[in-house]
Amino acid sequence: MKILVCIKQVPDMESKFKVAADSRWYDTADLAWRMNEYDEFAVEQAVLVKEQVGDADITVLSIGPDKVKETIKKALAMGCDRGVHIADDEVSSREPFQIAGMIAEYARDKNFDLILTGMQSQDRGSGQVGILVAELLDLPGVSTVVAFSLADGRLELRRELEGGVKARVATGLPAVVTCQLGLNNPRYPTLPNIMKAKKKELITVGVADVLKVEARQQTAKLYFPEKKGGGLILEGEPAEVADRLITILKEKTAVLA
Amino acid sequence: MxxxxxxxxxxxxxxxxxxxxxxxxxxxxxxxxxxxxxxxxxxxxxxxxxxxxxxxxxxxxxxxxxxxxxxxxxxxxxxxxxxxxxxxxxxxxxxxxxxxxxxxxxxxxxxxxxxxxxxxxxxxxxxxxxxxxxxxxxxxxxxxxxxxxxxxxxxxxxxxVAVETTDRVEFLGYEAAEAGGIDLSKAEVIVSAGRGIGKPENISLIADLAKAFGGEYGASRPVVDAEWAEHARQVGTTGQSVAPKLYIACGISGAIQHLAGMKKSDFIVAINTDRDAPIGDVADVLAVADLTKLVPVLIEKLTAS
Structure with missing residues (x-):
């Protein structure tokens, strides 16, 4: 069984962001980078499938500058077999259709049985790429999956809807599945597996070899929204902050009366 | 257009x-x-x-x-x-x-x-x-x-509108929301834990603060996904929507899905180390603080008074 997992490297969302000089994206300097959280569930699901079926081969793919190799290596340490790095220094200006186009172009002749990715990225958050890959490859695609089972070449999945309701759906392979938070418990790479990952194959593909589609949209301007609330900000020693907070709650709410 | x-x-x-x-x-x-x-x-x-x-x-x-x-x-x-x-x-x-x-x-x-x-x-x-x-x-x-x-x-x-068509994806049925034992909508005070609590042991801090207010504790999605709290305590679009008299968000950054479930609360306090966190947009008071230091002091002062 051949599995492809598509992952993105994103900044830690707690970072202090700055707008880049061209105002088209955030400044990528001085940020801590990690694997997109949703994609961790996709990697884990791929490894779980491999553990279940035994005979499986997992390729993990990421698009971006050289530093995304660090995130690919984490996925290799979690249990993927081979890394594919689509080297693209302009990745942050690519729109979802271009990202999906690159993945589909890479995957087209490789006969993957299962393609997994996160349901969205934490930074751009379009939620489009996985479904677009399915459409471009003419495969069934199921998004926002919170439960996954594979038996006799058939997937039975639960999609998360609103209000805690889930839809149970089924489809055959090959298929594309996008993973929602909570699908499984992504493992931490162990030290021996981190060492082993260093020896795994990591192929670099040039962006020109896979980027065959034009952008259909672009960011005109990135900016910080105006702060609306204007809520009071308390800072200082814990005892002092606690006293001020209790005073405010006594004045403004009835809960301490 | x-x-x-x-x-x-x-x-x-x-x-x-x-x-x-x-x-x-x-x-x-x-x-x-x-x-x-x-x-x-x-x-x-x-x-x-x-x-x-x-x-x-x-x-x-x-x-x-x-x-x-x-x-x-x-x-x-x-x-x-x-x-x-x-x-x-x-x-x-x-x-x-x-x-x-x-x-x-x-x-x-x-x-x-x-x-x-x-x-x-x-x-x-x-x-x-x-x-x-x-x-x-x-x-x-x-x-x-x-x-x-x-x-x-x-x-x-x-x-x-009518077409002749089929699908490779089959719909099998719906699964209703889990029936939880905790009805957060009845609580006057809800203290919720987010990922910023750092580790599962700190849930007890949040529960104790809720108790000090005579309220209930809730949780954000990441905390529930990590199984630090049960799903019945989840506040947000895929959990419960609440509007208590006081909502205290501890270590919750304020994802839109969470905000949708709590922004109608009468009074909102956020405790967060990140003063730019989106939760600040809906909070009446934002305490920029390490919750593991502030919450124990708050509990002590509330239970003493």
């Missing part, structure tokens, strides 16, 4: 998100029509032209079937924008339709300013305006961003 609004229907009912769709149409001043795979027995509160595909015939949501039905309606309406809610229905169907039409798709639109769509970036810390390069676009709207419009009272004029 002409827009086609895509309403949602599930299990016999039209979902409430059409108020966002109508709000968006009003904001843009565009001519509009609506599409739904639904039933004549439960029509949306809409006075315009409704392109209706029969849910009895086509069943609950299957992506290829709904895509073909919607494409048939688009072919008749020829809209400039096809508009969905950014929901499990919208974010699944919109890219398929955009792909089939060769159009740009703009996800989770929060604003429309001078003819330009605005979307959030990095958990709403940033925003960006989008320039569309195709002759039309498919958009999804953030829940609540354009809402508040009055339901229309006139009945729609119906145009039937």
């Amino acid at each position: 002409k827009v086609l609004l895509v309403a949602e229907y599930r299990d016999g009912k039209v979902l409430g998100s059409i108020s966002d769709l109508l709000g968006f149409a009003a904001r843009t001043g565009a001519d509009h029509a609506m599409f739904v795979v639904g039933s004549e027995a439960a029509l949306p509160a809409y006075g315009g032209t409704l392109y209706l595909a029969d849910a009895e015939t086509y069943g609950e949501y299957r992506p290829a079937v709904h895509k073909q039905l919607l494409l048939a309606a688009i072919d008749k309406v020829k809209p400039d924008l096809v508009v969905f809610s950014h929901s499990s229905y919208g974010w699944d169907l919109a890219p398929r339709v955009a792909c089939a039409l060769g159009l740009a798709q703009v996800s989770e639109v929060v604003d429309y300013v001078d003819g330009t769509l605005v979307v959030p970036v990095c958990n709403a810390k940033l925003r960006r305006t989008v320039e569309i390069k195709t002759g039309g676009a498919v958009v999804t709207l953030q829940a609540g961003a354009f809402g508040g419009s009055e339901p229309e009272t006139a009945a729609p004029s119906l145009e039937r």
Whole structure:
């Protein structure tokens, strides 16, 4: 069984962001980078499938500058077999259709049985790429999956809807599945597996070899929204902050009366 | 400009998100029509032209079937924008339709300013305006961003939509929300734990603070996903919606899905080390502090007084 997992490297969302000089994206300097959280569930699901079926081969793919190799290596340490790095220094200006186009172009002749990715990225958050890959490859695609089972070449999945309701759906392979938070418990790479990952194959593909589609949209301007609330900000020693907070709650709410 | 609004229907009912769709149409001043795979027995509160595909015939949501039905309606309406809610229905169907039409798709639109769509970036810390390069676009709207419009009272004029189609994805059924033992909606004070609590042992701190207020404790999605708290305590779109007299968000950054479940609270306090966290936008008071240091002091002072 051949599995492809598509992952993105994103900044830690707690970072202090700055707008880049061209105002088209955030400044990528001085940020801590990690694997997109949703994609961790996709990697884990791929490894779980491999553990279940035994005979499986997992390729993990990421698009971006050289530093995304660090995130690919984490996925290799979690249990993927081979890394594919689509080297693209302009990745942050690519729109979802271009990202999906690159993945589909890479995957087209490789006969993957299962393609997994996160349901969205934490930074751009379009939620489009996985479904677009399915459409471009003419495969069934199921998004926002919170439960996954594979038996006799058939997937039975639960999609998360609103209000805690889930839809149970089924489809055959090959298929594309996008993973929602909570699908499984992504493992931490162990030290021996981190060492082993260093020896795994990591192929670099040039962006020109896979980027065959034009952008259909672009960011005109990135900016910080105006702060609306204007809520009071308390800072200082814990005892002092606690006293001020209790005073405010006594004045403004009835809960301490 | 002409827009086609895509309403949602599930299990016999039209979902409430059409108020966002109508709000968006009003904001843009565009001519509009609506599409739904639904039933004549439960029509949306809409006075315009409704392109209706029969849910009895086509069943609950299957992506290829709904895509073909919607494409048939688009072919008749020829809209400039096809508009969905950014929901499990919208974010699944919109890219398929955009792909089939060769159009740009703009996800989770929060604003429309001078003819330009605005979307959030990095958990709403940033925003960006989008320039569309195709002759039309498919958009999804953030829940609540354009809402508040009055339901229309006139009945729609119906145009039937039918296609011959199949799907490789099979719908098996719905699974209802887990019935939890905790009804957060009755609590006057809710203290909620977010990922910022750092480790599962710190749940007890949050529970103790809730107890000191005579309230209940809740949790954000990541905390529930990590199994640090049970699902019945989850606040947000996929958990419970609450509006207590006092809501204290501890280590919760303020993802839109969480905010949707608690922003109607009477008074909101956030305790967070990140003063730029989006939770600050809805908080009446933001304590910029390490909650593991502040919360024990608060508990001590509350129980002493």
